[in-house]
Amino acid sequence: MAPLIDEVPGQARDVVVRASKLDLTFQTNDGPVHALKGVDLDIHAGDFVSFIGPSGCGKTTFLRCVAALETPTGGSLTVNGMTPDEARRARAYGYVFQAAGLYPWRTIARNIALPLEIMGYSKADQKDRIERVLSLVDLEGFGGKFPWQLSGGMQQRASIARALAFDADILLMDEPFGALDEIVRDRLNEELLKLWDRTGKTIGFVTHSIPEAVYLSTKIVVMSPRPGRITDVIDSTLPKERPLEIRDSPEFIEIAHRVREGLRAGHVED
Amino acid sequence: MRAFVPILVVVAGLIGLWYFAMLPMNAHQAVLDAERAGAVVSPETAAERRDMSGWSLVTRNFGVVSQGVWAQDRPRLPAPHQVAIELWETTVEKKITSKRSLVFHGWITLSATLVGFAIGTVMGVLLAVGIVYNRAMDLSVMPWAIASQTIPILAIAPMIIVVLNSVGLQGLIPKAIISAYLSFFPVVVGMVKGLRSPDPMQLDLLRTYAASGSQGFWKLRLPASMPYLFASLKIGIAASLVGAIVGELPTGAVRGLGARMLAGSYYGQTVQIWSALFAAAICAAVLVGIVGLIQRVTLKRMGLT
Numbered sequence: 001m002a003p004l005i006d007e008v009p010g011q012a013r014d015v016v017v018r019a020s021k022l023d024l025t026f027q028t029n030d031g032p033v034h035a036l037k038g039v040d041l042d043i044h045a046g047d048f049v050s051f052i053g054p055s056g057c058g059k060t061t062f063l064r065c066v067a068a069l070e071t072p073t074g075g076s077l078t079v080n081g082m083t084p085d086e087a088r089r090a091r092a093y094g095y096v097f098q099a100a101g102l103y104p105w106r107t108i109a110r111n112i113a114l115p116l117e118i119m120g121y122s123k124a125d126q127k128d129r130i131e132r133v134l135s136l137v138d139l140e141g142f143g144g145k146f147p148w149q150l151s152g153g154m155q156q157r158a159s160i161a162r163a164l165a166f167d168a169d170i171l172l173m174d175e176p177f178g179a180l181d182e183i184v185r186d187r188l189n190e191e192l193l194k195l196w197d198r199t200g201k202t203i204g205f206v207t208h209s210i211p212e213a214v215y216l217s218t219k220i221v222v223m224s225p226r227p228g229r230i231t232d233v234i235d236s237t238l239p240k241e242r243p244l245e246i247r248d249s250p251e252f253i254e255i256a257h258r259v260r261e262g263l264r265a266g267h268v269e270d
Numbered sequence: 271m272r273a274f275v276p277i278l279v280v281v282a283g284l285i286g287l288w289y290f291a292m293l294p295m296n297a298h299q300a301v302l303d304a305e306r307a308g309a310v311v312s313p314e315t316a317a318e319r320r321d322m323s324g325w326s327l328v329t330r331n332f333g334v335v336s337q338g339v340w341a342q343d344r345p346r347l348p349a350p351h352q353v354a355i356e357l358w359e360t361t362v363e364k365k366i367t368s369k370r371s372l373v374f375h376g377w378i379t380l381s382a383t384l385v386g387f388a389i390g391t392v393m394g395v396l397l398a399v400g401i402v403y404n405r406a407m408d409l410s411v412m413p414w415a416i417a418s419q420t421i422p423i424l425a426i427a428p429m430i431i432v433v434l435n436s437v438g439l440q441g442l443i444p445k446a447i448i449s450a451y452l453s454f455f456p457v458v459v460g461m462v463k464g465l466r467s468p469d470p471m472q473l474d475l476l477r478t479y480a481a482s483g484s485q486g487f488w489k490l491r492l493p494a495s496m497p498y499l500f501a502s503l504k505i506g507i508a509a510s511l512v513g514a515i516v517g518e519l520p521t522g523a524v525r526g527l528g529a530r531m532l533a534g535s536y537y538g539q540t541v542q543i544w545s546a547l548f549a550a551a552i553c554a555a556v557l558v559g560i561v562g563l564i565q566r567v568t569l570k571r572m573g574l575t
Contacts, residue, residue: 069474088480095478097471105493105572114489118481146573 016080016170016202017043017066023074024061024228034227035061036072041221041230045169048196048203050213051221052259053266058228059206059221063172066204067095079170091119093170094163098178100155102147102162109134109143112162119166133161136195153184157191164199171203178208186244189215193242210263214238214256215247222259224266232262285350292339294324295347300338301331309334348541356545369525372549378526379514380553382442386449387510391503393450394457401458402465402491403483412462419455423448423513428520445526449513453506460502464495497574500565507557515550527553 022039025032036058043049051059064070065077068084079087087093094115102111109130116126134140137157147155156176163171177185189212196203207213213220214236222232236255238246246252298319305311312330313319319327328335340349348356357372364371397415400407427448434444468490476486518528527550534542569575 067478069477088478091480093478095475097475099471101471101475103472103490103493105496105574107573115479118476118479118485118489148573 013044013046015042016045016047017041017078017204019062019065019075019077021075022062022065022072022077024058024065024070024072025074036065037227037229039075039228039230041233043202043204043219045202046200047219048193048205048217049219049221050205050207050217051223052207052210052213053223053231053263054225056225056228057223057266058225059223060174061228062223063174063204063206066170067093067172091166092168093172094166094168096156096160096163096171096173096176098175100147100152100159102155102158104147106146107143108139108145108147108150108158111147111158112143112165115162115166121166129165133164136164136198137161138191151184153180153188156180157188160192160195164195164201169201171201173203173205175206175208177212185209185212190244192216197240210256210259211247214252214259215242215244220255220259222262222266224263231266232258234258234262288347288350292345292347292349293328293335296339296342296345297324297327297331297335299342299345300335301327303338303342304331304334344538345540348544352541353544353548356541357548360545361549372527372530372545375525375527375530375546376549376553379445379511379518379528379550382445382514382517382526383449383507383510383553383557385442386446386513387453387507389446390450390453390506390510391457394454394502394506395461395499397454397458398461398465399487401462403487412458415455415458418451423452423516424519426451427516431517431521444521445514445517448517449510452509452513456502456505456509457499460498461495464498465491467498468494493572496572497569500561500569503561504558504565507561508554511550511554511557 019039019041022036022041023034024036025034027033039058039062041062051062053059061070065072066079066084068079068088077084080090080092082090082092102108103114106114112130112133113126116129121129130143134143137160139154139157139161142150142154142158147158150158156179160171160173160176177188180188193216205213205216207216218236220232220234220236221230222234223229224231234255237251238255301311301319302316305314305316311334313322339345341352342348345352360370360372364373366373366377368374397407397411401411402408430448430451431444434440434447472490472494473486476490481489515526515528515531518526519532523529524533527546530546530549531543534540534546566575
């Protein structure tokens with residue numbers, strides 16, 4: 001299937017992820033759990049899409065469906081015009097988990113080399129790419145260190161570098177900064193935006209934090225639980241250039257307000 | 271250095287206890303020797319003394335007992351220094367080709383131990399891989415492995431020796447197999463746990479790379495299992511030595527530490543038994559120490575310590 005073209009005038013970009021009427025029901029001992037119900041969503045090339053919502057709203061599940069780590073039970077989902085599993089086998093995306101998940105027995109450089117080894121890149125190519133992504137996440141000179149010698153924030157940066165090392169156009173991030181303190185988080189948010197700007201990747205980003213979602217995204221997907229569904233999709237009006245101070249601007253506060261409203265609306269229906 | 275003080279205190283305490291225990295253990299012989307040498311002892315005849323406890327002999331003949339227990343030819347309990355002297359004479363002062371050299375006998379046992387340990391480790395790792403990757407093996411192998419360890423090794427060792435002998439296998443191999451029989455088990459248990467130690471997130475990560483099963487094994491499961499493997503190897507190598515010694519007992523073997531113990535017990539040579547026991551213990555300590563050293567070097571190079 002050829003990539004679908006979005007029909008918004010002046011914004012003719014490829015659809016990277018297209019979900020329609022997506023359902024996912026887990027069968028548990030307490031009966032079926034509707035993790036996702038009737039989810040419709042398009043993600044375009046170059047988008048930075050945040051998924052926000054309370055626990056159990058299916059935001060991580062949706063990301064895992066895109067990554068073919070879960071299999072939907074209904075509806076359709078395409079990634080780069082393929083089924084998610086084909087996209088996974090075509091190595092279409094890099095995935096960043098909540099924990100850095102670096103192998104403790106590998107140095108940072110060798111951790112970044114892991115996907116490259118698996119995908120069969122040449123030694124010389126591996127070396128170049130490791131250098132490049134280390135500088136992309138500001139970890140030059142740390143390639144020879146073991147993970148335990150790095151702080152939590154640096155470990156998470158290394159895991160982002162690992163996801164960037166191969167040529168996937170999509171970056172899926174599941175609460176990558178959830179375990180970090182606010183100060184480190186701010187800094188990594190700023191760096192992530194720069195990185196997104198430089199690489200032009202399409203990013204799917206799961207978060208619990210309203211300011212984080214508003215600050216980072218071009219599109220914010222507000223979700224609510226039981227059943228997991230989308231309650232609002234907000235296209236950000238913030239400029240692409242975003243200093244941290246933008247979080248005090250009226251525009252930012254307005255979007256944050258709308259996100260909060262969306263979250264509350266989801267809760268009222270409970 | 272500070273760790274040495276408590277260790278030395280404990281060792282000194284044990285040696286003290288050992289010397290102390292020699293009094294009642296060797297009292298009968300000491301009193302008999304004194305009687306033969308013409309001393310007055312109480313009670314006067316061996317028949318009267320036979321059913322008496324060691325302690326009552328000690329209290330009634332403290333003088334002769336306290337002198338006569340330390341250097342007997344065939345004491346019930348030899349003194350630590352007697353064992354030490356025997357160890358010295360049979361290791362350093364004998365040519366290693368001599369039938370009386372403990373180095374010679376030690377090597378016989380050690381070679382069977384090492385071969386058995388190698389077989390047991392390979393078997394254990396292979397079984398663990400099978401258990402982790404094959405559902406049928408997962409459900410079927412472990413109960414058998416556990417059952418195999420509930421059979422007393424002393425009961426099954428002669429059967430293994432006899433069966434293998436009937437197909438023409440003698441000497442090192444049957445002992446190595448008994449040794450492997452004991453050492454594969456801790457390796458299986460440790461490796462299964464180790465190969466299953468990567469968390470779901472790490473397995474998911476490999477899935478996102480579309481990694482193959484063998485890549486998952488070599489790059490994630492196997493390295494993740496190393497700390498578990500080494501813990502098992504330490505138990506396994508000590509078990510191997512026990513297996514090799516036990517394998518020497520029922521065959522009437524004339525070579526090896528087990529054979530020394532057996533010969534010692536036939537001829538009442540307690541000093542020989544004890545020195546063979548100590549040689550085995552020292553071998554075990556050295557082997558475990560070597561495995562520990564390899565563990566430290568490997569895990570350090572892997573960045574896991």
